[in-house]
Amino acid sequence: MPTPPIHVVGGGLAGSEAAWQLAERGHDVLLHEMRGVRGTAAHKTDRLAELVCSNTFKSTETSNAHGLLKAEMRVLGSVVLESADAARVPGGSALTVDRDVFSSGVHDRVTSHPRVTVVREEVVALPSPGIIATGPLTSDALAEAVRERLGMSSLAFYDAIAPIVARDSIDDAIVFRASRYGKETMDGAGDDGAYLNCPFTREQYESFIDALTEADQHHGHEFDEVPYFEGCMPAEEMAKRGRETLRFGPMKPVGLRDPRTGHEAYAILQLRQEDRAGRMWNLVGFQTRLRIPEQQRVFRLIPGLENAEFLRYGSIHRNSYINSPASLTPHLSLRDDPATLFAGQLTGVEGYTESTATGLVAGVNLSRILNGKPPVIPPPTTMLGALYRYLREADPAHFQPMNANFGLVDDLPSRVKDKRIKREKLAERALADMAAWWDDVR
Numbered sequence: 001m002p003t004p005p006i007h008v009v010g011g012g013l014a015g016s017e018a019a020w021q022l023a024e025r026g027h028d029v030l031l032h033e034m035r036g037v038r039g040t041a042a043h044k045t046d047r048l049a050e051l052v053c054s055n056t057f058k059s060t061e062t063s064n065a066h067g068l069l070k071a072e073m074r075v076l077g078s079v080v081l082e083s084a085d086a087a088r089v090p091g092g093s094a095l096t097v098d099r100d101v102f103s104s105g106v107h108d109r110v111t112s113h114p115r116v117t118v119v120r121e122e123v124v125a126l127p128s129p130g131i132i133a134t135g136p137l138t139s140d141a142l143a144e145a146v147r148e149r150l151g152m153s154s155l156a157f158y159d160a161i162a163p164i165v166a167r168d169s170i171d172d173a174i175v176f177r178a179s180r181y182g183k184e185t186m187d188g189a190g191d192d193g194a195y196l197n198c199p200f201t202r203e204q205y206e207s208f209i210d211a212l213t214e215a216d217q218h219h220g221h222e223f224d225e226v227p228y229f230e231g232c233m234p235a236e237e238m239a240k241r242g243r244e245t246l247r248f249g250p251m252k253p254v255g256l257r258d259p260r261t262g263h264e265a266y267a268i269l270q271l272r273q274e275d276r277a278g279r280m281w282n283l284v285g286f287q288t289r290l291r292i293p294e295q296q297r298v299f300r301l302i303p304g305l306e307n308a309e310f311l312r313y314g315s316i317h318r319n320s321y322i323n324s325p326a327s328l329t330p331h332l333s334l335r336d337d338p339a340t341l342f343a344g345q346l347t348g349v350e351g352y353t354e355s356t357a358t359g360l361v362a363g364v365n366l367s368r369i370l371n372g373k374p375p376v377i378p379p380p381t382t383m384l385g386a387l388y389r390y391l392r393e394a395d396p397a398h399f400q401p402m403n404a405n406f407g408l409v410d411d412l413p414s415r416v417k418d419k420r421i422k423r424e425k426l427a428e429r430a431l432a433d434m435a436a437w438w439d440d441v442r
Ligand SMILES: Cc1cc2nc3c(=O)[nH]c(=O)nc-3n(C[C@H](O)[C@H](O)[C@H](O)COP(=O)(O)OP(=O)(O)OC[C@H]3O[C@@H](n4cnc5c(N)ncnc54)[C@H](O)[C@@H]3O)c2cc1C
Pocket: 009, 010, 011, 012, 013, 014, 015, 032, 033, 034, 035, 039, 040, 042, 043, 049, 050, 051, 052, 053, 054, 055, 121, 122, 123, 124, 133, 134, 135, 136, 137, 138, 139, 142, 221, 318, 343, 344, 345, 346, 350, 351, 352, 353, 355, 356
C-alpha cells in the first residue's frame, strides 16, 4: 500500500535539510514553502534555503563550538553543509559562502530529488505526519495554529536575550553568592542562594553607565524594531532614561550584603544559572542591542567579569520560537502526536548551522517513527546532543533561544586547565561519540 506523503512546512535551512533526509530514506515529501505566493519581511528570493542575513556559517575549527557542530553534521551527511562547501568563498577559517550559489545549490538538489515535490503555499494548520520548520518569521496564521495547539504562552514573537558567560571565567575573589533577603533560592543552590552577585562601588557604577550609554548599538532591519515592553527593555535604553534607572531596576543592591565588606554595595549585577551543570550564567536583566565588540568591552567593566568568556551574546530580535522545554517532547514533537515535529529556529535554537542541524535530526526521526522505531537524540557529549538537552531541560520560566557553545556540553571526566587543550579534547570525544551514535541509529 503506498504510504501517504509527508509534509515539511518551510523551505528554509531546516526544512530543506529535513525534506532531503526524509527523501533519501525513501519517503515521498511535500515541501510547502510560502515564498513565491507570500513573502517574509527578511527573505528576498523564492529559492529554498535563502540566507536572510550574513553569508557565513561561522568557524570550521573544531575547537570552536560552531566548527564542532559542523564537523558533527558532516558525520551525519548534511545536504545544506555540502552545498555550503560547494559555494565557499575565501573567509579564513570561517565557512563563508556565495549566498546565491549556496541557495541555488540547495534548491537544485532538493527540488530535483525524485521524492520531493515543492508546493508554493502558506500552510495554516499543523500537519501529521510532518515537520514544521517555518523559522523566526513564521506566518501569523500558522503561529496562531501553533499557539492554539500548544497554549497561548508557548510561542514568543520576540527574543530579548541577555549575554551568558562561562562560570570558570567569573572572578570568585570579587563575585559573591547570595540571595536577596535570603529568598532567592533554588534546588541545589544551598543556603547561599541561587545568584552570583557582582558588586559595584559608586565610581565603578558611574563609569559603567557612561560606557553603556555611549556604546555602539546594532540597528537591525526596520521590521526588527521591537516594541519594548516590560522585561525586554535593552539595558542601554534603561541607562539612557536616567543614570539611576538601572540601580533602581535590575541592578538594585537592596537585600544583598557583600560578605567581604559586610555592607550592601552601591549597585549589584546578578548572574543567574542557565544550565543544570552550572557552567553558563546569564546577566539578569541585561538584554541588549549593543554590538558584539561593545558587549565585550562594556560588560567586562562589571566587577568580577573582567575576564568573562561570553558563551552567547545578548540580542533583541523579532523571532518566533516555541518554549520547547515547556511544550515539546525530547525529539521536538507535539506531546500528543510524536509524528508532528518541529525543527529549526522555531524550536529555540539560534543560527544557520543550529537550525539546519535540528532539521537533519527531525528528518531522521520522522523516518524512524514512520518505520516503527523510536526517535533518537545524539548524546550530550556532542554539541548537537547538548543543544537538544538544552531544549529539553532549560528552565521554561526563563527559556531563551540558544546557539552552539561549549558551556552546553558535558564536562570532561577530569579537569583540563588549558582552555585550548580542553576544547580539543571535548571535540575529539564529541566526534567519536557522534560517529558511534550514528553507526547505531542511521
Ligand atoms: C533578519 C534575520 C537575520 C538573521 N541573521 C542570521 C545570521 O546572520 N546568522 C545566523 O546564523 N542566523 C541568523 N538568523 C537566525 C536564523 O539562523 C535564520 O533565521 C535561519 O534562516 C533559520 O532557519 P530556519 O530553517 O529555522 O528558518 P528559515 O530559513 O527562515 O526558513 C523558514 C521558511 O518557512 C517559510 N514559511 C514561514 N511560514 C510559513 C507558512 N505558514 N507556510 C509555508 N512556509 C512558511 C519561510 O518563507 C521560510 O522560507 C537571522 C534571523 C533573522 C530573522
